[in-house]
Amino acid sequence: MYRKKSKPELKEVPLKIIVPIKQVPESSNVKMDPETGTVIRAGIETVVNPLDLYALEAALRLKEQYGGTITALSMGPPQAMRVLKEAVSMGCDDAVLVSDRKFSGADTHATSYTLAQAVKAIGAFDAVITGERATDGDTAQVGPGIAAWLGLPIATYVSKIDAFKDGRIQLERLVEEGYQLLSVPVPCLISVVKAVATPRLPTLEGKIRSMNLQIPAYNTENLDLNAEYLGLKGSPTKVVKIETPKITRNGKIVQITDDLSLSAAVDELMDLLDKKGVLP
Numbered sequence: 001m002y003r004k005k006s007k008p009e010l011k012e013v014p015l016k017i018i019v020p021i022k023q024v025p026e027s028s029n030v031k032m033d034p035e036t037g038t039v040i041r042a043g044i045e046t047v048v049n050p051l052d053l054y055a056l057e058a059a060l061r062l063k064e065q066y067g068g069t070i071t072a073l074s075m076g077p078p079q080a081m082r083v084l085k086e087a088v089s090m091g092c093d094d095a096v097l098v099s100d101r102k103f104s105g106a107d108t109h110a111t112s113y114t115l116a117q118a119v120k121a122i123g124a125f126d127a128v129i130t131g132e133r134a135t136d137g138d139t140a141q142v143g144p145g146i147a148a149w150l151g152l153p154i155a156t157y158v159s160k161i162d163a164f165k166d167g168r169i170q171l172e173r174l175v176e177e178g179y180q181l182l183s184v185p186v187p188c189l190i191s192v193v194k195a196v197a198t199p200r201l202p203t204l205e206g207k208i209r210s211m212n213l214q215i216p217a218y219n220t221e222n223l224d225l226n227a228e229y230l231g232l233k234g235s236p237t238k239v240v241k242i243e244t245p246k247i248t249r250n251g252k253i254v255q256i257t258d259d260l261s262l263s264a265a266v267d268e269l270m271d272l273l274d275k276k277g278v279l280p
C-alpha cells in the first residue's frame with residue numbers, strides 16, 4: 001500500500017545557520033607577488049571556493065529537515081557580492097558582504113576576527129558551517145579562528161550531520177582510522193568535508209531572487225571592530241619571502257634498441273638506483 005511519507009517534525013524555533021563563503025581564483029595555479037607576499041588577483045576570474053559549496057549544501061539540508069534560515073557571509077572586495085548571489089541562487093535566504101579597504105592584506109587571524117565580528121552583528125544563530133579550507137590560502141584556519149574569537153564549540157572534518165535534537169547537533173567527524181560520533185551543543189561551528197553531501201545546482205527561481213536581493217555591506221563604519229586586529233597591520237603573520245623552488249634533474253637517458261640493450265639498460269638502472277640508496 002502506498003503511504004505518503006510524513007514530513008519531518010520542524011523544530012519549534014527554526015535553525016539559524018551562517019555559512020561563510022570565500023571568493024577564490026578560478027585557477028588552482030595561484031601566483032604570489034614575490035615583493036609583497038600577497039596573492040596576485042588582477043585579471044583572474046573568481047568563483048565560490050568549491051569546498052564551501054559542501055558547507056552550503058549541509059546547511060540547506062538542515063534547513064529542509066528542521067526549518068530555519070541560512071545567511072551567507074563573505075569577506076572580500078565588492079566583487080565578492082557575486083559569490084553571495086550564487087549562494088542565494090542555491091537556496092540561502094540572505095547574505096552579508098564584509099568589505100572595507102582597511103581589511104585588505106588580512107591574514108587568517110585578522111580575517112577570522114573580522115568575520116567573527118560580522119557573525120556577532122548578524123545576531124543569534126545556532127551554527128556557523130564553513131568549508132574545510134579555501135583552495136587559495138589553503139590554511140583551514142579561518143573556521144577554527146572564528147570559533148576561537150566567539151568562544152564556540154567546534155567540530156572540524158565533519159562528514160555527516162545526523163540530527164538536531166535537544167539543542168545539540170549529532171554528527172560524524174572523520175579521523176585517521178574511522179570516524180568519531182559527536183554531540184555538539186549549539187551555538188557551534190562546524191567545518192565539513194566533501195563526504196557531507198553533494199552540492200546542488202542553483203535554481204532559476206533562486207537566480208531571479210538573487211538578482212533582486214539587496215545584500216547589506218558591513219564595514220568599519222557599521223561593525224564593532226578593534227582597529228588593531230584589522231588588515232595587514234593587524235596581521236601577525238608576515239610573509240618574509242616567497243620563491244618557487246627550482247627543480248633541477250640530473251637526468252640520465254638510457255637508449256634501448258633491441259633485447260640485448262634492454263637487459264643492459266635494466267641492469268644499468270638497477271645499479272643507479274642501488275647507488276642512490278633507493279632499493280631496499
Ligand SMILES: Cc1cc2nc3c(=O)[nH]c(=O)nc-3n(C[C@H](O)[C@H](O)[C@H](O)COP(=O)(O)OP(=O)(O)OC[C@H]3O[C@@H](n4cnc5c(N)ncnc54)[C@H](O)[C@@H]3O)c2cc1C
Nearest residue numbers: 020075105107108111130131133134137138139140141142
Ligand atoms: C601575511 C599575509 C598577507 C595576506 N595578504 C592577503 C591579501 O593582501 N589579500 C588577500 O586576499 N589575501 C591575503 N592573504 C591571504 C588571506 O589571509 C587568506 O586568504 C584568508 O585569511 C583566508 O585564509 P585561507 O584562505 O587559508 O582560508 P581557510 O582557513 O583555508 O578557509 C576555511 C573556511 O573559512 C571560510 N573563509 C575563509 N576566508 C573567508 C572569507 N574571506 N570570507 C568568508 N569565509 C571565509 C570558508 O568557509 C573556508 O572554507 C594574506 C595572508 C597572509 C598570511
